[in-house]
Each structure stands twice: as structure tokens, then as C-alpha cells.
Amino acid sequence: MPTSADLPALPVVAPHGDLDADTIGTLTAEIEAAASAHRAVILDASGITFSDSSFLRLMLTTNQRVDLRIAAPSPVVARLFRLVCVEDVLRLFPTVQAARAGDPRP
Numbered sequence: 609m610p611t612s613a614d615l616p617a618l619p620v621v622a623p624h625g626d627l628d629a630d631t632i633g634t635l636t637a638e639i640e641a642a643a644s645a646h647r648a649v650i651l652d653a654s655g656i657t658f659s660d661s662s663f664l665r666l667m668l669t670t671n672q673r674v675d676l677r678i679a680a681p682s683p684v685v686a687r688l689f690r691l692v693c694v695e696d697v698l699r700l701f702p703t704v705q706a707a708r709a710g711d712p713r714p
Contacts, residue, residue, distance in 0.1 A: 618648050618677070618708055624655035627663040635663075639670055648675035650707045653685045664688060671698055677707035 619642040623635045642649045649670070656663075663685075670676045679701045681689065689695050701707035 617646075618650050619646055620650045620652055620679075620704055622652035622655060624657075626658040627656055628658065628660045629662045632662045632666060636666055639666065643670060643674045646674070648677060650677045650679055650704060652679050652704050654680035654682055656682045656685050659685055659688050664692060664694070667698060668694070675699070677701055677710070679704045679707040 621635070621638045621642055623638075625631070627635060639649060639651070651667075667676065667678065677699050678685075680703055681700060689698065689700070699707075701711070
């Protein structure tokens, strides 16, 4: 797994608001662009107020292609991940800085 030394300029994608089937397209495009140019992408999930299965699917499929680091998940996102038991599949970090370092500890 790459470390922050290997990836000095990790892109950070920071969506805000509701993410569902009607709104996921913009986030998908942002993540696709970042993933096409980098081996790892940080998703700052602190501003997400609602997410559904379309968001979850995007996270899981992106995670299969690149080193996806999900930073500061909002309570809504954390709850979704707990409900479907993907905390051990996805790489979750308490902050963007921890995600940059690749260190899940606070």
C-alpha cells in the first residue's frame, strides 16, 4: 500500500450536502478525474449530510481501483458504513491529515 512519502500530493475531494442517485454524478466525475491522475484519493466526508446506496457503491468501486482514503466521515456517513459493515473494507481516517499520512489512528 502506498504511503504519503510515495504520494506527496494526494488530491482531496470534499463533497458537501446530500449525495444520492440524483446528485452523485458530480462527485463521481471529481473522483474519476482525481483517480485517473493519482494512485490514491482522499475523500473528505465531513460535509456530507445524507448518503444512500449510490454513494456507497461509488466508494466501494473506487476503493477497488485506487487507494481510497475516506477522511473525517460525518455521522451520517459513519452510520451508513456501520449499517452495511464496510468499516473493515474501506480505509477510514479521523482527519485529512491522517489520511495523507496513511495513519488511521487519531
